[in-house]
Amino acid sequence: MGVTKSDLFTEEQNDLANVAKAFAHPARIAIIQYLLKSNACINGHLVSELGLAQATISQHLRALKDIGIIQGTIEGVSVSYCINPTRWEEVKNLFSEIFELYKNPNQQNCC
Amino acid sequence: MGVTKSDLFTEEQNDLANVAKAFAHPARIAIIQYLLKSNACINGHLVSELGLAQATISQHLRALKDIGIIQGTIEGVSVSYCINPTRWEEVKNLFSEIFELYKNPNQQNCC
DNA sequence: CAAATTAATCGTAATATTGCAATATAATAA
DNA sequence: TTATTATATTGCAATATTACGATTAATTTG
Numbered sequence: 568m569g570v571t572k573s574d575l576f577t578e579e580q581n582d583l584a585n586v587a588k589a590f591a592h593p594a595r596i597a598i599i600q601y602l603l604k605s606n607a608c609i610n611g612h613l614v615s616e617l618g619l620a621q622a623t624i625s626q627h628l629r630a631l632k633d634i635g636i637i638q639g640t641i642e643g644v645s646v647s648y649c650i651n652p653t654r655w656e657e658v659k660n661l662f663s664e665i666f667e668l669y670k671n672p673n674q675q676n677c678c
Numbered sequence: 679m680g681v682t683k684s685d686l687f688t689e690e691q692n693d694l695a696n697v698a699k700a701f702a703h704p705a706r707i708a709i710i711q712y713l714l715k716s717n718a719c720i721n722g723h724l725v726s727e728l729g730l731a732q733a734t735i736s737q738h739l740r741a742l743k744d745i746g747i748i749q750g751t752i753e754g755v756s757v758s759y760c761i762n763p764t765r766w767e768e769v770k771n772l773f774s775e776i777f778e779l780y781k782n783p784n785q786q787n788c789c
Numbered sequence: 790c791a792a793a794t795t796a797a798t799c800g801t802a803a804t805a806t807t808g809c810a811a812t813a814t815a816a817t818a819a
Numbered sequence: 820t821t822a823t824t825a826t827a828t829t830g831c832a833a834t835a836t837t838a839c840g841a842t843t844a845a846t847t848t849g
Contacts, residue, residue: 570803570804570805570837570838571703571704571705571804571805571836571837571838572705572729572730572837572838573704575704575705575728575729575730576704576705576707576708577704580704580707580708580711581704583701583704583707584701584702584703584704584706584707587698587699587700587701587702587707588698588702589698590694590695590698590773590776591695591698591699591702592682592695592806592807593682593684593686593687593688593691593692593694593695594682594683594686594687594807595695596687596691596694596695596698596776597687597691599776600691600776600779603776603779603780604779606780606781610825611825611826614825614826617686617687618683618686619683619686619807619808619809620808620809620810621809621825621826621827622808622809622810622811622826622827622828622829623807623808623809624826625826625827625828626806626807626808626809626827626828627807628826628827629827629828630806639826641815641816641826643816643817643824643825644815644816644817644823644824644825644826645816645824645825645826646825646826646827650780652780655780659777662701662773662777665701665707665710665711665714666770666773668711668714668715669714669761669763669766681807681808681833681834681835682806682807682808682834682835683807683808703836703837705837722795722796725795725796730837730838730839731838731839731840732795732796732797732839733796733797733798733799733838733839733840733841734837734838734839735796736796736797736798737797737798737836737837737838737839738837739796739797740797740798741836750796752796752845752846754795754846754847755793755794755795755796755845755846755847756794756795756796756846757795757796757797
């Protein structure tokens with residue numbers, strides 16, 4: 568055991584779950600926030616910003632790249648990272664969908 | 679190793695990461711969607727809805743309760759669950775904050 | 790009271806994630 | 820070419836998560 572039974576769920580549910588994993592670690596949130604705030608391509612100064620080892624940062628960057636939220640282009644020796652605008656919009660909409668699903672006409676419909 | 683180094687990050691970052699974990703598994707998304715769509719208190723018919731064992735569902739429900747997204751009240755032999763409206767709003771705002779952080783004036787600011 | 794029902798918890802196995810040192814890779818500089 | 824620099828990958832240890840059978844706890848029914 569220990570394996571998520573993906574086949575029990577819809578593609579949409581599995582998608583959202585995977586995307587949510589991007590946000591499910593503070594280091595990845597820190598990376599995302601850093602890229603969002605700078606709103607530009609950032610060379611990998613992230614290692615000095617966060618207090619984690621270079622290998623660990625690289626691993627988190629890879630996770631974010633796999634999910635598609637960030638993209639990186641090689642610039643000589645270093646790599647520039649930034650938010651992927653298209654994917655960001657997609658991810659935003661995925662979350663919006665579920666958040667908009669909740670209508671609470673009266674405060675009393677809850678146990 | 680294997681422990682997330684929470685002390686390296688802000689409380690806000692750790693909070694969002696924890697909340698995101700609610701969405702980071704398709705079964706929990708399915709549970710949330712089920713409660714959202716019914717928009718009412720639902721007795722534990724979730725076990726028959728999803729294809730997971732009773733113990734597993736209970737475990738996911740507990741995770742959602744710990745995060746605060748759902749609440750349950752005992753109704754005789756069974757338990758009624760529903761979305762916690764206040765917390766839901768909070769969670770929604772946490773995600774909104776980070777999503778609103780992204781401004782993309784021109785499509786060319788990305789590598 | 791005993792049986793039935795419902796859900797939580799415990800214990801455990803399997804898999805996933807996190808973190809890092811060491812190493813590999815790739816581009817540039819000397 | 821040989822350093823140097825920046826990042827990725829590998830291998831591994833520690834911890835977390837997922838799943839479920841078995842058990843427990845609490846309530847209701849007969």
